[in-house]
Amino acid sequence: MKRIMIGAAIIMVIAISAICAPVVAGYNPLEMDLTEDAILQKPSLEHFFGTDNLGRDVFSRMLYGARVSLSVGFIAVIISLVIGVLLGGVSGYFGGWVDAVIMRVVEVMYSFPTFFLIMMVVTFLGPNIVNVMVVIGLTSWAPLCRLVRAEFLTLRERDFVSSARVQGVSNFRIIRRHILPNAMAPVYVSMTLSVGSAILIESALSFLGLGVQMPAPSWGNILTIGKNYIDYAWWLTLFPGLAILITVLSFNMIGDGLREVLDPKSDRKD
Amino acid sequence: MKRYILKRLLMIIPMLFGISFILFVVMHLAPGDPTSIKYGMNPEVSQSARANFDKMYWLNKPVLTQYVLWMKRFLTLDFGRSFIDGEPVLKKIMSRLPATLLLQIVSLLVIFALAIPIGVYGAFKKDSLFDRVSTAFVFIGYALPGFWLALILVFIFGFKLGWFPVSGMTPWYTEYLSVFGKIKDLLWHLVLPVTATAFGSLAALSRYTRSSMLEVKKENYVLAARAKGLTEKYITSRYILRNALLPIITIAGLTLPALISGSFIFETIFAWPGMGRLGYEAIMSYDYPMVMGTGVIAVGLTLFGILISDILYAAVDPRIRMDK
Numbered sequence: 001m002k003r004i005m006i007g008a009a010i011i012m013v014i015a016i017s018a019i020c021a022p023v024v025a026g027y028n029p030l031e032m033d034l035t036e037d038a039i040l041q042k043p044s045l046e047h048f049f050g051t052d053n054l055g056r057d058v059f060s061r062m063l064y065g066a067r068v069s070l071s072v073g074f075i076a077v078i079i080s081l082v083i084g085v086l087l088g089g090v091s092g093y094f095g096g097w098v099d100a101v102i103m104r105v106v107e108v109m110y111s112f113p114t115f116f117l118i119m120m121v122v123t124f125l126g127p128n129i130v131n132v133m134v135v136i137g138l139t140s141w142a143p144l145c146r147l148v149r150a151e152f153l154t155l156r157e158r159d160f161v162s163s164a165r166v167q168g169v170s171n172f173r174i175i176r177r178h179i180l181p182n183a184m185a186p187v188y189v190s191m192t193l194s195v196g197s198a199i200l201i202e203s204a205l206s207f208l209g210l211g212v213q214m215p216a217p218s219w220g221n222i223l224t225i226g227k228n229y230i231d232y233a234w235w236l237t238l239f240p241g242l243a244i245l246i247t248v249l250s251f252n253m254i255g256d257g258l259r260e261v262l263d264p265k266s267d268r269k270d
Numbered sequence: 271m272k273r274y275i276l277k278r279l280l281m282i283i284p285m286l287f288g289i290s291f292i293l294f295v296v297m298h299l300a301p302g303d304p305t306s307i308k309y310g311m312n313p314e315v316s317q318s319a320r321a322n323f324d325k326m327y328w329l330n331k332p333v334l335t336q337y338v339l340w341m342k343r344f345l346t347l348d349f350g351r352s353f354i355d356g357e358p359v360l361k362k363i364m365s366r367l368p369a370t371l372l373l374q375i376v377s378l379l380v381i382f383a384l385a386i387p388i389g390v391y392g393a394f395k396k397d398s399l400f401d402r403v404s405t406a407f408v409f410i411g412y413a414l415p416g417f418w419l420a421l422i423l424v425f426i427f428g429f430k431l432g433w434f435p436v437s438g439m440t441p442w443y444t445e446y447l448s449v450f451g452k453i454k455d456l457l458w459h460l461v462l463p464v465t466a467t468a469f470g471s472l473a474a475l476s477r478y479t480r481s482s483m484l485e486v487k488k489e490n491y492v493l494a495a496r497a498k499g500l501t502e503k504y505i506t507s508r509y510i511l512r513n514a515l516l517p518i519i520t521i522a523g524l525t526l527p528a529l530i531s532g533s534f535i536f537e538t539i540f541a542w543p544g545m546g547r548l549g550y551e552a553i554m555s556y557d558y559p560m561v562m563g564t565g566v567i568a569v570g571l572t573l574f575g576i577l578i579s580d581i582l583y584a585a586v587d588p589r590i591r592m593d594k
Contacts, residue, residue: 108289223417223421230424
């Protein structure tokens with residue numbers, strides 16, 4: 001429980017400051033100042049996280065970058081949730097050849113170096129935040145699908161489902177009212193963990209220049225600049241990386257905590 | 271056993287077809303055709319040269335026909351030529367493949383050599399200081415952006431301490447080194463890329479080993495062995511380790527997609543002359559035949575690795591073969 005609270009508190013702080021970025025930031029994240037004593041400034045009281053090669057305030061850029069990371073995380077996971085639950089549910093409930101086909105596709109997704117596909121799609125269809133969200137969502141539903149299928153497989157044999165079926169309840173209603181609500185617990189856990197990995201993928205894409213395009217800020221593309229000045233301007237690399245680490249860590253803490261609360265049988269540290 | 275291997279081999283074929291088809295379709299959904307990307311900057315290229323180029327790659331035909339024609343050529347191991355320099359795709363990939371294989375295989379060895387002892391020891395000394403530290407390390411390992419770790423490694427060990435080289439595989443003076451010197455130098459260049467590549471999977475695998483150990487320890491047959499009065503040492507080596515570590519062979523196969531995915535990032539950061547960087551550059555320059563080539567080879571390698579780990583697993587664990 002404690003872990004959920006800590007994780008949630010950190011996410012709240014990041015989310016609120018991202019939403020209120022214009023108020024908190026203090027600087028325009030896009031405003032350049034190319035005078036000699038404005039570029040690549042060390043962290044100071046004026047610029048908490050220093051300035052970049054174009055004299056932009058890194059702290060302000062990171063606040064706006066948080067919007068990118070969080071929204072990509074949430075929307076990508078919602079997309080993969082819809083696909084995963086739909087396919088996993090159909091697969092587990094109906095079985096047969098539908099199940100066989102879907103499981104083959106899942107297997108392909110598992111043995112595929114998805115990052116290559118993501119890189120390709122984003123490049124060829126245009127590197128922007130919408131494409132990044134959609135592509136991450138479309139390539140990360142396989143674990144969720146397996147999970148939902150396994151839940152459905154056990155639940156559909158339970159007595160309360162049989163009794164509903166005997167009473168002539170339609171398949172759709174059985175799934176919606178009787179199976180789905182009982183299958184959601186592990187799904188919530190896996191979802192929370194997926195938000196973290198979606199954020200990691202987005203940051204890697206932006207870092208490679210395939211995600212959010214400069215001058216718009218994202219944690220990944222601040223790191224791209226950081227890489228070019230790594231021997232001199234350590235702050236450009238340190239702070240965005242820490243932000244990614246802390247955000248993902250917080251989501252994982254929530255996920256781990258949820259697993260404990262929702263599934264008391266599992267040993268805490270296993 | 272033979273039947274099992276044959277079955278697994280046959281399963282790869284439709285998967286390879288499916289994946290290559292997905293790659294092909296994605297590439298052709300893209301707005302803008304490769305002719306205009308290749309020649310767009312150059313107004314002097316005549317219309318007929320363009321038409322010729324289109325014809326050479328069947329770009330004037332529908333996507334499905336293009337795929338079939340591509341597949342026909344692919345089956346004779348002809349991947350076409352790179353748009354950028356006209357070199358055969360296969361030749362370019364083959365010249366880069368050894369560097370990637372070297373990096374991946376060394377990383378895999380490092381992952382196994384470290385993850386299994388960490389996991390096993392953590393399970394035996396559950397809740398000890400070591401276990402707590404390694405649990406924390408695993409938790410951070412899951413959340414750490416790999417490319418950021420790579421940057422930090424470059425900053426600390428490359429620039430601040432100057433211990434390891436931060437880019438490439440061989441220095442310019444390589445031809446002046448003795449054989450022994452070359453090997454030492456290569457290992458030196460491997461340190462940082464391998465650390466960055468291995469870290470994420472290391473965390474995952476050590477966690478997996480630990481929970482697998484803890485699970486097997488609770489099994490009834492372990493209890494029975496103990497009740498029979500077998501020594502703890504015998505139980506550990508014959509009952510627990512054997513059963514807990516077998517499934518890890520499969521996990522080895524499953525870490526491959528992550529490793530190959532990582533190679534696109536890490537080879538770019540460390541300027542490693544491998545296939546990952548080649549693929550990244552091909553994507554960035556819209557070099558269609560190169561993208562298809564690297565994509566299919568990357569997928570093929572992954573599937574092959576998974577196949578090997580499955581076969582190994584079936585070889586050491588007879589229960590798997592009986593199943594299906």
